[in-house]
Amino acid sequence: MLKISNTVSLADWEIQLTAIRAQGAGGQNVNKVSSAIHLQFDVNRSSLPAVYKERILALNDSRISKLGVITIKAQQYRNQEQNREDALNRLVAIIQQAMVVQKTRRPTRPTRASKERRLKGKQVRSQTKSMRGKVI
Template sequence: MLEISNTVHLPDDEIELSAIRAQGAGGQNVNKVSSAVHLRFDIRASSLPEFYKERLLALRDQRISGEGVVVIKAQQYRTQEQNREDARQRLVELIRGVAKVEKARRPTKPTRGSKQRRLEGKAKRGAVKAGRGRVDY
């Protein structure tokens, strides 16, 4: 059972794990051992609260297919167990990431002092540049 938060848990039977052969360099070990792991998680069929489901499905993430299935491929480690744990952790992080509600940004205006300092800096810089011109005698 994966623990997302204190109140939200994900049963193991909702996560489908399958072992596949890893890609890339590694020689004989990579070619003969299925140490990479494919994790599949169907968002719509899960027992997650509706809030999580809506936020996950609204995400523009390449790991989430059009049908609402999260596919995570873990092949960083040499052993299948480590890759399985890595895939499960990445799923937990993805779900926890949508649980955070971003604080709405309230637009602010610059203060009078900051406007004044900006204009003084511009005037000073303009004076420096004006002093670089041709000198007539």
């Protein structure tokens, strides 16, 4: 069981973990040992509430396919167990990020004093530039 929040958790069968060989430097260890983890999680077939599913699928994230499958590749650590924990933590972070409600933006207007400061600065700059012309 992977705990997302107090009320929501994922069963082990919903998450597919595969051990693969990691990329990059590491020499013989990288070539021999399958220490990286490839995690796949199908949002549509999961036991998540409908609200979670809608928000996750609405995210603009390259790790989420058009079919609704989240794919995470964890290869930061040399140890397979640490990479497994990292992949699961990243999955939880994606799901929790989807549930954060964005604060609505209230449009504001500049104050009169800020407008006057801006115009005064423009006048000073204009006068400075006009003084650079040829002397007659």
